[in-house]
Amino acid sequence: MNSQIVHPELAEIGAQKIAWARAHMPVLGAIAERFREERPFEGKTLCVSVHLEAKTAVLAQVLHEGGAEVIAMGSNPLSTQDDICAGLAASGVTVLSKHGCTNEEYDRYLVDGLSALPHAIIDDGGDLTQILHATHPEFAARLLGGSEETTTGVIRLKARERADELRFPMVLVNDADCKHLFDNRYGTGQSVWDGILRTTNLTVAGSTVVVAGYGWCGRGAAMRAKGLGARVIVTEVDPVKAIEAVMDGFSVMPMAQAAPLGDFFVTLTGCDKVISTEHFPLMKNGAVLSNAGHFDVEVDVAALRAYAVKSFPARPNIEGFVLPNGNTVYLLGEGRLVNLACGDGHPVEIMDMSFALQALCAEYIVKHGAELKNRTYAVPREIDAQVAALKLASLGVKIDALTDEQKKYLSAWA
Numbered sequence: 291m292n293s294q295i296v297h298p299e300l301a302e303i304g305a306q307k308i309a310w311a312r313a314h315m316p317v318l319g320a321i322a323e324r325f326r327e328e329r330p331f332e333g334k335t336l337c338v339s340v341h342l343e344a345k346t347a348v349l350a351q352v353l354h355e356g357g358a359e360v361i362a363m364g365s366n367p368l369s370t371q372d373d374i375c376a377g378l379a380a381s382g383v384t385v386l387s388k389h390g391c392t393n394e395e396y397d398r399y400l401v402d403g404l405s406a407l408p409h410a411i412i413d414d415g416g417d418l419t420q421i422l423h424a425t426h427p428e429f430a431a432r433l434l435g436g437s438e439e440t441t442t443g444v445i446r447l448k449a450r451e452r453a454d455e456l457r458f459p460m461v462l463v464n465d466a467d468c469k470h471l472f473d474n475r476y477g478t479g480q481s482v483w484d485g486i487l488r489t490t491n492l493t494v495a496g497s498t499v500v501v502a503g504y505g506w507c508g509r510g511a512a513m514r515a516k517g518l519g520a521r522v523i524v525t526e527v528d529p530v531k532a533i534e535a536v537m538d539g540f541s542v543m544p545m546a547q548a549a550p551l552g553d554f555f556v557t558l559t560g561c562d563k564v565i566s567t568e569h570f571p572l573m574k575n576g577a578v579l580s581n582a583g584h585f586d587v588e589v590d591v592a593a594l595r596a597y598a599v600k601s602f603p604a605r606p607n608i609e610g611f612v613l614p615n616g617n618t619v620y621l622l623g624e625g626r627l628v629n630l631a632c633g634d635g636h637p638v639e640i641m642d643m644s645f646a647l648q649a650l651c652a653e654y655i656v657k658h659g660a661e662l663k664n665r666t667y668a669v670p671r672e673i674d675a676q677v678a679a680l681k682l683a684s685l686g687v688k689i690d691a692l693t694d695e696q697k698k699y700l701s702a703w704a
Contacts, residue, residue: 291361291406293379294399296388297372304344304377308351311344315642316684317677318352321649325356330653332357335432337408339400339418340439341369341630342387345638347378349412349645353652354383361403365414366584367391368623369630397421404429410655411436412648413460415584416443423450423457434659435459437651439644441474441505442560442584447666459662461651463644466669468677470506473644477636478629479510482556482582483518485633489607489622490578495519500552502545503559504531507582511556512540523548525564549573556628557581557588566590567597575617580628591625607632646677 312319325331336358340346346362354360362378364370364387372389379385386399400421404411409432411418416438422430435458438444444464450456463469483494499515501508502525512522512535524535525545532542545565549572557564560583567590581588595601598611609621623631635641650673655662682689692700 291384291402293375293383293385294387294402295372295375295379295385298376298379300373301376301380304347304371304373304375305380306377307344307371307374308347308377308381311638312348312351314638315345315348315645317642317646317680318348318649320680320684321646322352322355325352325649325653329357331656334409334656335359335361335406336410336412336652337361337363337403337406337418338412339363339365339403340412340414341365341627341635342378342385343369343371343374343630343635345635345641345645347374347383349648350378350383351381352645352649354381356649356653359406360384361386361406361408363387363399363403364391364396365417366627366630367393367396368626369635401426407432409434410652410659412439412652413437413443414439416440416446419443419447419450419460423455427457430458433458435461435655435662437461437463437648437655439648440464440584441507444666445560451666456664456666458664459655459659459667460665461655461667461669463647463651463669466647466674468643468674468681469647469669473636473640474506475510475513477510477640477644478507478558478582479514480640481629481633481636482511482558482580483514485628485631486554486556486578486580486622489605489628489632490620492578494554497521497553498523498551499554499556500525500545500548501540502555502557502564502588503561503583504528504535505558505560507558509538511558511582512538515554515556516540520554523551545569546572552577554578555580555589557583559583559588562587563590563593564588567593570594570597570611570613570619571615571617573613573617573619577617577619578622579619579625580622580632581625582628584627586625589621589625591621594619594621643677643681646680647673650676
């Protein structure tokens with residue numbers, strides 16, 4: 291299969307960015323060294339639907355170096371970077387994507403990739419899984435299983451599992467400790483504000499930030515907003531998470547009460563219509579709306595377009611909407627993932643851990659997929675521990691180990 295990219299002349303620039311990321315990913319680098327020697331994916335085809343930027347390119351290269359035929363597709367039209375696609379394609383990975391593709395083109399890239407009949411998939415948001423269930427189940431003829439990167443994708447998988455409609459095993463990488471405790475919290479926390487700040491060039495200090503959702507991603511976004519000097523309001527539907535937000539020092543209230551107070555809004559829920567028509571007329575003139583959930587439905591963009599008197603381009607990646615009351619609110623990155631649509635995504639060192647998990651889980655699927663049932667699986671504890679140990683080693687950090695006597699003590703009932 292040939293790559294489908296639009297700017298092959300950008301390969302050198304893309305390769306430079308990929309090399310920079312790779313130089314700061316020691317955990318994945320250690321795994322790559324073993325993969326090159328052992329070739330665990332020899333003769334296997336892997337389809338990877340991810341945000342195509344430098345860090346995910348490193349993951350695709352590492353899988354390719356382990357013997358796999360890798361087909362990489364985007365998981366969001368605005369997060370694909372054309373120079374990265376060119377650099378990755380030049381390294382031997384098949385790339386099917388371009389920045390700003392239409393929804394029809396996006397779907398076609400995924401279908402074209404899956405037509406190669408992969409042995410394993412790495413999904414980010416669940417679009418590959420949806421195609422393999424809803425429209426092209428024949429493409430799963432050789433599929434041993436796959437892994438899912440995001441909270442949104444995990445929600446979809448568990449719903450299929452409850453309905454007894456999951457047709458192949460899926461490992462929930464998002465739920466691994468070395469993923470959600472670091473990627474979702476520290477990665478999202480930094481990258482959300484990186485995307486907002488570089489796009490708006492506005493000051494967060496002294497402003498009021500409304501964070502919708504206090505899962506691990508919301509915790510990270512709220513923590514970093516507080517660190518930047520903002521007053522932070524959290525909106526939640528889960529009473530336990532709401533209590534946690536209160537005890538972490540944040541104000542908690544319904545979105546209808548928060549809407550008139552916020553200068554910046556960030557949604558991180560995995561749900562739809564978190565900010566919608568009932569909230570827009572309550573907002574300040576100049577309020578900035580952004581979404582860090584996987585799909586562009588948390589800020590109800592369709593409702594905003596229908597409600598607004600007019601819209602206009604205010605700045606690259608910022609669209610202004612004039613409301614009937616005369617106020618203007620601003621939407622970042624079309625309501626898509628603000629950290630990728632308006633930035634470069636999570637920090638390299640954070641994704642080093644997440645993609646190390648993905649690489650090892652892909653190996654696990656290839657080795658054990660035939661033994662697994664058609665359901666979701668937690669990341670094996672030994673893989674989580676291995677990634678943590680490699681990360682500590684890369685930082686030069688050592689920890690204690692239990693003695694045999696201590697192990698006996700901890701396992702005894704008396």
